[in-house]
Amino acid sequence: MRNIWIIWRKELRTYFVSPIAYILLVMFAVIFGFFFWNSLGYFVNMSMEAMMEGEQFPMNINEQIVRPLLANVNVIGLFFIPMITMRLFAEEKRSGTIELLTTSPISDVQVILGKWLAAVSMYALMLIATMLDFLFLFKYGNPDWKPLAIGYLGLLLQAGGLLAIGTFISTLTRNQIIAGALTFGVCLLLWVLGWVVQYETATWAQVLSYMCVVTHFDSFAKGVFDSKDAIFDVTVIFLGLFFTARSMESLRWRS
């Protein structure tokens, strides 16, 4: 536990001594802010129209602002995840510091967990930055906080899986760019996989679509905690970290 904490602290520090943490936080907050402003404007417009026409159109902040926003955060996150994970192992391999970590009395699993948790913490910080916008909703409206909380939990779980995959990919190369590009490709693929069911209903299409990480976020976005989706995310996390451990072990045979 102590060893995991040592690695976690060092990794998180590394994010913040370089500009990368600030770039990620600011970019994410700005892009999210833009989406927030957009959907808020749309919501305000809709409610104005509903009032003018005198129709009792059901308006719901959670359904019409929170849910699409969280779905958007989820997709934007896919673009940011490679930037969080690409450095983790690739840089250690390039600079040779991986030899320090693997010759210290600390297990591979502790190194991996420390690094992965640091990546998750970085993403969590980015999510916290987006909560700022939601504060306005609470100030001027009355959204339900529980679906929002579940939505954030879903975001974190899903990102945890993708970050684990990114961590794994980072162990495969000593070049950060390659690690980043590969992770980005995999994230993108895991997102668009779900689209096949739009024109194909065969079993293989169903399976592919089930592997799409984004479809597993739908119920979270609605504010519903579905254990089926949570288990999917946890499985991805576990698989990603498992492959990372295997890949690190193979270093002892190859390099």
Add this chain to the structure above:
Amino acid sequence: MITVKELTKRYARTTAVDDISFEVQQGQIVGFLGPNGAGKTTTMRMLTCFLTPTSGTATVAGFDILEHPLEVKKRIGYLPETPPIYPEMRVGEYLGFVGQLKGLNGSDLRARVDYACERCSIADVRTKLIGKLSKGYRQRVGLAQAIIHNPDVLILDEPTAGLDPKQINETRDLIKSLAGDHTIILSTHILPEVSQTCEQVIIINKGKIVATDSVTNLQHRARSGESVLVEVAARNGIVEAATVQRKLQQVAGVSSVTPKADGQKRLIFEVAASKDRSIRGDVARAVVESGWDLNELRPAALSLEEIFLQLTGTEAPAEMEAVAAGGGNA
């Protein structure tokens, strides 16, 4: 302290380390000598549990590298070829991080960081970013990192590579001063380093141990018969190299005469004696009696350089095997 038994590392197409065995006693400095690509780094990486051997094993401080890697790692300080430093960290912070990794804590950790800084003379750059340090300082930070947890064994991979001559001397002195507390294995392809720093030398080539012995023994052994360098100068005018060579050849006990350098005024020859003959007196007399000046007469001890080339070179395989066999008995 270290026992290596039939250690082998094979990659897909090559055998990097081929069935090597050796022992290192406590408190010794052992030089691991060999040309680039001989398998020095691979061997060290296996001893530090960074690589897993294909077959064979080793024990460090009584612990097997395969069965108790964590115990071995606690007792080894390792400086890889490029110091494992994080350029974005400050020196003190970095040593603190490594100390924690090695299991140090609290006041113990602070004391060891202070000690390592002082020992490696990096106390003056403690608050500097490692990325801004010169190569010499980085190397010393690397050494400080290796000794931070007071390990029984230090494994240093080319600790002087890429340093300037002054830094090389400082680093060598530092390593020598560490020898009392630690058993040290250091690798190098620079020969003077071994003769200056190490007591024991292991010469490795193409993954096999070619010789293990003490530095002085090795120098002795490679010298089969006595061999002297003679510098002859003309007293007046010019002297013919061929004449001198013929004259030297006639001295009793001389087996061969090889011209080394030849100029207008002075000539140098290497004169080899047949086994167990002392020829220096006779050579001197022969030169003087012929009316030439004897400027210099000194034993031509084989430098470590020549031994090394002899042992690792392909042109003298017979000699190589002879010395290697002797090394096994030593």
